[in-house]
Each structure stands twice: as structure tokens, then as C-alpha cells.
Amino acid sequence: MLASQGYDLLSYRLANADQRRDFFSSMPVKRNADAVIISSFDISETERRTLEQLGMPVIGVNTIGLTEQRDMISIGVDEIIAMRQTVHQLAGLGHRNIAFICKQQDSNGFIWEADQRIEGFRLGMAAEGLNLPDGYIIAVQDNEFAGAEALSSLLALSPRPTAVCCISDENAIPLVHALRSYGFRVPEDISVIGFDDWPMAQALNISTVRHDPRSYGALAADAAIRLSRGEILTESCIVVPTTLMLRGTTGPAPRD
Amino acid sequence: MLASQGYDLLSYRLANADQRRDFFSSMPVKRNADAVIISSFDISETERRTLEQLGMPVIGVNTIGLTEQRDMISIGVDEIIAMRQTVHQLAGLGHRNIAFICKQQDSNGFIWEADQRIEGFRLGMAAEGLNLPDGYIIAVQDNEFAGAEALSSLLALSPRPTAVCCISDENAIPLVHALRSYGFRVPEDISVIGFDDWPMAQALNISTVRHDPRSYGALAADAAIRLSRGEILTESCIVVPTTLMLRGTTGPAPRD
Incomplete structure (x- = not known):
């Protein structure tokens, strides 16, 4: 251009x-x-x-x-509207307990536009009249252990979420892998949705926000x-x- | 820098x-x-x-x-040495029938450095004294159907490969997904190795060349x-x- x-x-x-x-x-x-x-x-x-x-x-x-x-x-x-729509869609599928996975805050002090997705998620949950218990917003490290870390945090939650929104496909893809490796069925046991629509999300059949x-x-x-x-x-x-x-x-x- | x-x-x-x-x-x-x-x-x-x-x-x-x-x-x-090492390693694991997945040629007429990996694969197979039957080098499209396309090409081969080298993790990741979706066990039924060591390859536990x-x-x-x-x-x-x-x-x- x-x-x-x-x-x-x-x-x-x-x-x-x-x-x-x-x-x-x-x-x-x-x-x-x-x-x-x-x-x-x-x-x-x-x-x-x-x-x-x-x-x-x-x-x-x-x-x-x-x-x-x-x-x-x-x-x-x-980002706010996109996340509100996502939560609205999951609520329409009957999900009441929805968690959110994001990356830990940037150690360089940058605030990224994508961080607004967290706020959009909160607003979406409130708009649907859904509770957001402590611990339902899970920040994981930005490395190869993110999927396993998110999984163990999810399993510790009560009530157990039936759906998880991820701030990016980068988080959603390893989480889906970790869930399936541990015998959970996705989406029958738990739904996962990412954000960005990476080509890899398409290749792996991951729900996401394009x-x-x-x-x-x-x-x-x-x-x-x-x-x-x-x-x-x-x-x-x-x-x-x-x-x-x-x-x-x-x-x-x-x-x- | x-x-x-x-x-x-x-x-x-x-x-x-x-x-x-x-x-x-x-x-x-x-x-x-x-x-x-x-x-x-x-x-x-x-x-x-x-x-x-x-x-x-x-x-x-x-x-x-x-x-x-x-x-x-x-x-x-x-690239040549890297692929020869990869084939050597797979041969050491007992694989005799090894296929190779790559992207279809660039329509813009570019020849990419990574294309040398195909030549390295051929040389590696020859060095191990392994046959490379027709059809064992499979070029797939660069889109979300690459995994499914590679899978159906693989299943049509005789003898059935027990291992597949991919020119990149971009090809390996959807292939592993497609294989598992169709009930194949990876690596018990078939081994898959990529190239590049994308962070996502690490997150999904994909063998690769870093x-x-x-x-x-x-x-x-x-x-x-x-x-x-x-x-x-x-x-x-x-x-x-x-x-x-x-x-x-x-x-x-x-x-x-």
C-alpha cells in the first residue's frame, strides 16, 4: 500500500x-x-x-x-463490543459459569489494546446477569506451560466453568490441547473460544473472534x-x- | 540491535x-x-x-x-544438513517408510530457502538406503484444508508411511490434528516431525527442528x-x- x-x-x-x-x-x-x-x-x-x-x-x-x-x-x-458479543453467544448456549484466560501483565509496563478484552468480558458477564466469582479471570505466563497452567487453574475453580473465553488464540490453542490431553471433551465437557482467528485456529477448528x-x-x-x-x-x-x-x-x- | x-x-x-x-x-x-x-x-x-x-x-x-x-x-x-539429521533420527527409530509434506510451489515464482529442505529430505533418505516411492513427497495448499489434504494423500500411499517429515510446523500442526481427529494415534501409529520450533509447536508438544x-x-x-x-x-x-x-x-x- x-x-x-x-x-x-x-x-x-x-x-x-x-x-x-x-x-x-x-x-x-x-x-x-x-x-x-x-x-x-x-x-x-x-x-x-x-x-x-x-x-x-x-x-x-x-x-x-x-x-x-x-x-x-x-x-x-x-474490543469491548466483541467480547460482549462473545459472552452473549455463550450465554445463549446455556453457559452460566464462564471463565476468562489472559496473559500475565506485561513486565515492560505496556498496556495493550487487547487488555480491553478483559473489561469487555466483565461487562458482558454483567449484561447477561452472570456471576463472576473470584479466580474466574486467570492470568497465565506467556510460555509453553500456559496451557497446563490454565488447565490446573480451571480445575481448581468452584463452580467448575463450562466455558472459557481466551484473550487470544495463542491462549486458546494450548488450552484446548491440554484439556484433551487430560481426557476432557471439548466442547461436550467444556467450551473454549479464542480471539484473533489465527490461520492455525482455523486449521485446528478452534472457535474464535475474527x-x-x-x-x-x-x-x-x-x-x-x-x-x-x-x-x-x-x-x-x-x-x-x-x-x-x-x-x-x-x-x-x-x-x- | x-x-x-x-x-x-x-x-x-x-x-x-x-x-x-x-x-x-x-x-x-x-x-x-x-x-x-x-x-x-x-x-x-x-x-x-x-x-x-x-x-x-x-x-x-x-x-x-x-x-x-x-x-x-x-x-x-x-537446511540440507538439518533434514538429513531428521531422517537419520527417524531411521534410527526403525522407520523405513517416511513421507514428506510441503507447501505447493509459490505462485509468485519465489524460491524460498525452506525449499532446500525437500532436497535435504531426498538426500537423507538416500543416505539411509531408504526407498522414496512416487507420491511420498506431498505438496498441499497453504490454507485451512492443508491438514485434511495431507491426511487423505497419506492414506492413499502404499506402503503406508510410518513417519512424516513436514517442511514446517505450519504443516505439522494441522496434520497431527487431522490424524488424531480421524482416530490415528500419534506417535504410536505414525510419527510426525515439523521444522522451525514455533512457540505453538512447543505448546502442542510437536517434535520439530529448532x-x-x-x-x-x-x-x-x-x-x-x-x-x-x-x-x-x-x-x-x-x-x-x-x-x-x-x-x-x-x-x-x-x-x-
Whole structure:
């Protein structure tokens, strides 16, 4: 998209707090760019002001904290609505005891857009009139033991959940594997639903929430080009749709 | 790595033949860069000459076709040796009938470094004195049906393979899923081994060949910086090691 219009893409990966601070402190004076695209993490008030002072368009892709400013536009999924729909669907299948699996908080202090899914889950449970007992939101490590860790946490819960929402397919896939390895039937004994619709989720027949990162990459590139040419966009926020993909890991709640 | 040394990384994704032609035709005059890093696909003779004429260092990461030139260095795994080791290991477990699953050829005419794994597999079978009957190298589509497609091709083979090497974990993971969905025991009935050691392969206990793309990304960045500063490197080729990770999807060949 950018390449076909003659633009280059400079990539900066901010993997920790130091890199983040360096980037924001050196950015305004560093070079001429036509636009800045920020992806997936929250922006602090100070960082937002730094971006404003650049005098160049800023495009947030799944970025929390961009406010309505001229030359700033935010693109992404509405995580809250997506999770509310997911919980609503599971409640419609008769599930009353629904747990949520997410990754442990980022040790680098980043707050990721996906963290909003937790809030969406809470709101969804409340909207359906369902209890959310202590321990039903389970944070697991981001490593190869995540599936086993989630499984043992789930088995310790009372009442035993009949459905589990996962913050990502990355969590859902190992959990389904761990459940089946221990003799649980998915979805007959327990339903599992992920988020993202990775190709691997499709290959393994995992229920999930589809969104299309490529589409908002393209929207971001388009907005960057138009804003840098001086166009004024009518929207400050573009919400891209999500779709529930109910596959082989979700089904009706088991009867007592 | 590059960022900490004050360098920027410009990314160009060449997804098809047009983008590739445009890139190579406009590159020499396009802009000042300190070095070019090419990743994962083959370089034609013409492209290699274009790169030579740039007068800047060229670093190939898993790139076939860079010859020994001053200011050109190639970094990557030895796919041939890695696959020969894999076949040797399976032969040691008693497997005589070993099939290979790969993706159908790239419609954009790219030849990927990973394609060398097929050649490594052939050489490994020959080195072990094993037959490679027609149909034992199975190319599947790159979509959600790959697992099912590979399974039905496997079941049509005579003799029935007792082990399957896959060109990537991306192929191995859906195949293991498809096999188990149809009631085959992995590894008791059939062994499966992937390549790459994706985190998901670890989470799903899939046997695979580990290599570390990050390590050669860092080696490439280091070489780019050193060459662009005028240093002369003693090696024109850095081979990074691979490790066989035998997990839960490989075991002894079943007895007849």
C-alpha cells in the first residue's frame, strides 16, 4: 500500500520501557517523516502531547489514548463490543459459569489494546446477569506451560466453568490441547473460544473472534497518505468489524 | 540491535513478482542506505549483479544465490544438513517408510530457502538406503484444508508411511490434528516431525527442528553495521545451528 504510492516504511520495535522512552524523546527532532503510525499499545498523556507537537499526522492502530485531535486518527476493533458479543453467544448456549484466560501483565509496563478484552468480558458477564466469582479471570505466563497452567487453574475453580473465553488464540490453542490431553471433551465437557482467528485456529477448528489486521493496516496506510497530503478526514475513529467464528470448540453447556 | 546503534530499518515486503521487479529496478538510484538485508528468498543472477553494483554491503538471511563477493555475507541454517539429521533420527527409530509434506510451489515464482529442505529430505533418505516411492513427497495448499489434504494423500500411499517429515510446523500442526481427529494415534501409529520450533509447536508438544531466527536477525544487523563501517569480515557465510527437538509426536516405528 505505502510502497505502491512511493512511500517507505520505517519500522521501530519498542520492546521495553527504555526503547519506548528513547523513541519518544528523540522522535521530534530525529528526521523528516510524513506520518507516524503507532500500533497496539497505549499512549500516555505525555507521549500524546509529544506526538501532537510533531506537526505531522498520527495514526493509531489498536492504540488506546489517542484523543480527538486534528491529524490524529484511530483505527481498530471495538474490543469491548466483541467480547460482549462473545459472552452473549455463550450465554445463549446455556453457559452460566464462564471463565476468562489472559496473559500475565506485561513486565515492560505496556498496556495493550487487547487488555480491553478483559473489561469487555466483565461487562458482558454483567449484561447477561452472570456471576463472576473470584479466580474466574486467570492470568497465565506467556510460555509453553500456559496451557497446563490454565488447565490446573480451571480445575481448581468452584463452580467448575463450562466455558472459557481466551484473550487470544495463542491462549486458546494450548488450552484446548491440554484439556484433551487430560481426557476432557471439548466442547461436550467444556467450551473454549479464542480471539484473533489465527490461520492455525482455523486449521485446528478452534472457535474464535475474527478480525482482519491486514485491513486496518491498509486503512492506516491510506489515512497516513491522505493526512500527509493535507486532506481532512471526517472521522477521527474507524472501527473495523469483528465476526464470531463458532467452530468445533464451542457447544451447548453440559446438563448438570 | 540496529536501533541501539542509531540505525533505522526500512522494511520492504516483496509479495509478488511485480513488487520484486520494481524493487530491484529502482533500488540503485532510489536512496542512500548503509546496507541491504535480503531475507528468505532466492536471488537471481541479474538481481545479484544489481546488488553488487550498489556498492553497499549486502547481507542475505536464509537467502540462496549470494555468491562469495566482498561486502556480501550470507547467514542462515544449513537446511540440507538439518533434514538429513531428521531422517537419520527417524531411521534410527526403525522407520523405513517416511513421507514428506510441503507447501505447493509459490505462485509468485519465489524460491524460498525452506525449499532446500525437500532436497535435504531426498538426500537423507538416500543416505539411509531408504526407498522414496512416487507420491511420498506431498505438496498441499497453504490454507485451512492443508491438514485434511495431507491426511487423505497419506492414506492413499502404499506402503503406508510410518513417519512424516513436514517442511514446517505450519504443516505439522494441522496434520497431527487431522490424524488424531480421524482416530490415528500419534506417535504410536505414525510419527510426525515439523521444522522451525514455533512457540505453538512447543505448546502442542510437536517434535520439530529448532532454529532461532532472532539470532540470525541479530547476526545480520551486526554484519550490516560492521560492513557499512568498512570492516572486512573473515567469513562470507555464517551457518547457525539447528537442534532436533524430539517431543510427543515421534516415537519408534510400529511393528508390522
